[in-house]
Amino acid sequence: MKIPEFGTLQMTRTDPAHFGTGTVQSISNISSQNLNREKSAVPNVSAGASFKDALNMLNQQQLDVADVQKKLITDPDSVDIHDVTTAMAKAQMSLSIAQTVIDRLTTGWSEITTMR
Numbered sequence: 001m002k003i004p005e006f007g008t009l010q011m012t013r014t015d016p017a018h019f020g021t022g023t024v025q026s027i028s029n030i031s032s033q034n035l036n037r038e039k040s041a042v043p044n045v046s047a048g049a050s051f052k053d054a055l056n057m058l059n060q061q062q063l064d065v066a067d068v069q070k071k072l073i074t075d076p077d078s079v080d081i082h083d084v085t086t087a088m089a090k091a092q093m094s095l096s097i098a099q100t101v102i103d104r105l106t107t108g109w110s111e112i113t114t115m116r
Contacts, residue, residue: 054098064087065088
């Protein structure tokens, strides 16, 4: 609906998390061909790949903490103690979140399989 006093509303998407990257258009201007093209542009990411990426990130954080701790022992002047405690807290938080997610997935799976 176009209001003559206001003209048309033209918006651009600036947040990459939003669907699409083009300008917002009126529904009457979008053809079914454009809709199919935008749907195919959305990456298809599986839950397994996302879970694997999260576990790889968790592992990398644990390895980074081990490296910083080794550096603190071998050359204490080159490492700030605050960096060590921050890295340890990040790794601990990631580990507890991963543990919670895995526990909930396991609980959910057992509830699904025992459903009557």
